Amino acid sequence: MTAAQYGICLSGVVRREALRWLNQRGRFISALVRPLVWLAIFAAGFHFVLGVSIIPPYETYIPYEVYIAPGLLAMIQLFNGMQSSLSMVYDREMGSMKTLMISPFPRWFLLLAKLLAGVVVSIVQAYIFLAIAWFWEIEPPIGGYVAVLPALVLAGLMLGALGLVLSSFIRQLENFAGVMNFVIFPMFFTSSALYPLWRVAEASPVIYWLSEINPFTHATELIRFALYDRLNLLSALIVTGYLVVFVFLAVWGYDPGRGLIARRAGAE
Amino acid sequence: MALEAPALAIEDLSHAFGARKVLDRVSLSVGRGDFTVLLGLNGAGKTTLFALITRLYLSHSGLISVFGHDIKKEAQAALRCMGVVFQQSTLDLDLTLEENLFYHAALHGMRRKLAAARIGEELARVGLAERRRERVRVLSGGQRRRVELARALIHNPSLLLLDEPTVGLDMASRQFLLDHVRGLCTSQGLGVLWATHLIDEAGPDARIVILHQGRVRAAGERAEILARTGEVTLKAAFDRIIADGAAKRGGETS
Numbered sequence: 001m002t003a004a005q006y007g008i009c010l011s012g013v014v015r016r017e018a019l020r021w022l023n024q025r026g027r028f029i030s031a032l033v034r035p036l037v038w039l040a041i042f043a044a045g046f047h048f049v050l051g052v053s054i055i056p057p058y059e060t061y062i063p064y065e066v067y068i069a070p071g072l073l074a075m076i077q078l079f080n081g082m083q084s085s086l087s088m089v090y091d092r093e094m095g096s097m098k099t100l101m102i103s104p105f106p107r108w109f110l111l112l113a114k115l116l117a118g119v120v121v122s123i124v125q126a127y128i129f130l131a132i133a134w135f136w137e138i139e140p141p142i143g144g145y146v147a148v149l150p151a152l153v154l155a156g157l158m159l160g161a162l163g164l165v166l167s168s169f170i171r172q173l174e175n176f177a178g179v180m181n182f183v184i185f186p187m188f189f190t191s192s193a194l195y196p197l198w199r200v201a202e203a204s205p206v207i208y209w210l211s212e213i214n215p216f217t218h219a220t221e222l223i224r225f226a227l228y229d230r231l232n233l234l235s236a237l238i239v240t241g242y243l244v245v246f247v248f249l250a251v252w253g254y255d256p257g258r259g260l261i262a263r264r265a266g267a268e
Numbered sequence: 269m270a271l272e273a274p275a276l277a278i279e280d281l282s283h284a285f286g287a288r289k290v291l292d293r294v295s296l297s298v299g300r301g302d303f304t305v306l307l308g309l310n311g312a313g314k315t316t317l318f319a320l321i322t323r324l325y326l327s328h329s330g331l332i333s334v335f336g337h338d339i340k341k342e343a344q345a346a347l348r349c350m351g352v353v354f355q356q357s358t359l360d361l362d363l364t365l366e367e368n369l370f371y372h373a374a375l376h377g378m379r380r381k382l383a384a385a386r387i388g389e390e391l392a393r394v395g396l397a398e399r400r401r402e403r404v405r406v407l408s409g410g411q412r413r414r415v416e417l418a419r420a421l422i423h424n425p426s427l428l429l430l431d432e433p434t435v436g437l438d439m440a441s442r443q444f445l446l447d448h449v450r451g452l453c454t455s456q457g458l459g460v461l462w463a464t465h466l467i468d469e470a471g472p473d474a475r476i477v478i479l480h481q482g483r484v485r486a487a488g489e490r491a492e493i494l495a496r497t498g499e500v501t502l503k504a505a506f507d508r509i510i511a512d513g514a515a516k517r518g519g520e521t522s
Contacts, residue, residue: 001344005377012374016360016367023362023403099358102322103375104347110375 001105009105010113017084017117027083034079035072035129039136043068055196057228069138070224071193073126074155074216078187080122081159082166082179108251111164118163119156126152143229151226155219158239161246162215168253191217215242273336274299275427275459276321281330283316290316292482294330298427298459303450305470306463307506308479314463315355317479318431322352334427348376351425353416355432361405365396368404369419376423383422390418394448410441417445421452427459428452434466446471467503476502478509485509
């Protein structure tokens, strides 16, 4: 296989992911509406309850809507990562995984292509959200819109890789509700997405430390700082570390020799 | 790659899921241009065999080679010359016929222009060229199968594997698929392994492999199998072979 053929394969996988996203109306609409519901309803409700003091990267007092916007961007990516990867678990989707796996390209490359395709889709969603959020006076500096792109790529890859790991290891995720309850909600709530961690520390040190090791917290902080044109190096390093671990586990999980796919097939 | 290597050669292949042995020392081969029918009841191990040939997972014992390429050591070369129709449909229902096929072509590294030409040819052969821009969801079961067959052939494979391709299809669709694939064997020298539990799908000239409880119980031309069992019909021969296998197994365990 030549380098050009690798490129063709990658663009084919991305193209399919994008077409599927556009064609599945329900998924398309809910992906856009979900964060907006949080912004319009949840944030409005808490607008006067939660005051956010001046914490980096913000240079002034900010309304609650502004605080949770980066967390909602990360949530878009979390949902997307879980959805595109965990969909492989389901029967019909297991079929589409087969189509991918019998391609003559190396398996690590196919998994990476699948991962990148999910990230591309999630980034498009993130920018659409940012465009709409502008009407809620979430107006980061122009530079922030550019600087957030690499942050979204890194965070999206990490969360997508986590989805791949789950899809290869977890056998009994019957439906998306299970993932919501056991992965998405715990990750979302024990993170800095909805409230600053210093507030959590006051309430519960345990939850504070859980939040500190939660990859989602660092995805959120990476995005938050980037959106204001600043680099949160610690979060960037932690997200990268998790990415490496998750990619390694995903490649291991999909290895035909050790075969978690094989084990699952045996359970059928 | 040895020029005379068969399209598919399986030697002494075993596979187990935990303690449950699904394939037990299976050996078979499919020659170039051969239409080989893998006959077996549900649960005989056919689908596992397909998963191993297509490297969805690997076996720890035995050898699988495709045109001389060992699936473990030269997976890419082996997969490149293989076309597969799985038992369950693997099409994206919300995408159009050609979007599905373009995706497959990209997975084989085919340039879009070449892919477009091949898609046109293969869809025309299965009589669906006019519908290339429709979503798969609106097609009937038989039509979807035809699309899957077209898809498996886009990259010009020399070995075609079909796992129970006719399940749930009406007589006309079944016949169409059988005739089409048999035609490809003769016209293009395609080696075919056609797994089924429907005995009448093994035509008079087919090579037959009977798989039962993970073992190959008989293999050869139809006439050889009939002669060996002393039966007149393939159905009777199949039943006898399965019954003998069960008796033997019962004897082994008692």
